[in-house]
Amino acid sequence: MIKINRPTCPNEKALASGNYKHPENKKALSEASNDKCMYCESKISHIDFGHVEHIKPKAEDKYPELTCEWSNLGYVCPKCNNKKSDKYHQDQPYIDPYSECPADHLYALGWLILQKNGSERGEITIRDIDLNRVELIEKRQTRIMEIQKAMDACYRTQNKTLRDAAIKQLHAESSPDKEYSLFVKSMLDTHSGQTSSI
Ligand SMILES: [Zn+2]
Known part of the structure; x- marks a missing residue:
């Protein structure tokens, strides 16, 4: 919510x-x-x-x-x-x-x-x-695992252009128009010190 x-x-x-x-x-x-x-x-x-x-x-x-x-x-x-x-x-x-x-x-x-x-x-x-409820947890898990993949891509790439694109994608995924944005934002906030310093 x-x-x-x-x-x-x-x-x-x-x-x-x-x-x-x-x-x-x-x-x-x-x-x-x-x-x-x-x-x-x-x-x-x-x-x-x-x-x-x-x-x-x-x-x-x-x-x-x-x-x-x-x-x-x-x-x-x-x-x-x-x-x-x-x-x-x-x-x-x-x-x-x-x-x-x-x-x-x-x-x-x-x-x-x-x-x-x-x-x-x-x-x-x-x-x-x-x-x-179960179906909400399943959907949120799917979203979070998608973000995890994008986050992994951020950390693992040495190419600055790709890295910047991945970071931008991550932040766009926590905007209010996205499903379960509360959970995505919370996850990104946990890592914000690290993603912003990349
Ligand atoms: Zn509802």
Whole structure:
């Protein structure tokens, strides 16, 4: 999970009329997160259509008044949405990457995401949305091993042009538009002293 800047709502009329999944609004949310799920950073559109979902559940007994509230909508993959379902803890709300900095609560260790500094909200978010589920760990491992290969190429080449290209490639792979960028960035930060000195 990484910080996402919430875009302005392009079609407030549709939202006000109850259509919280209007294509224009969905597109804005999708673009804001680079087509990635707000929780797990998986790219959505090539495996699914992607969903505009409610951060606080719209269920009758929860927050029905927030059904068409722009600040309560996010771009979520079906699996995270399914895990989250209508769960919500008023005292310990899930980390909302649109309105706060996930890095205050969560960090990447290898291919795992863990809570930081004893954050209960971080722990509950990871647990309820199952952010270390098997398929996510497998995908993160694949990404990290790709980066490892590129990093090896950095260290092993004596050709400056090739080395510079490899370093550039490494840093581009941690940009927010890439899948699982939190994990790639964490890995690169671990090695940053070494890669920058090459
Ligand atoms: Zn997800």
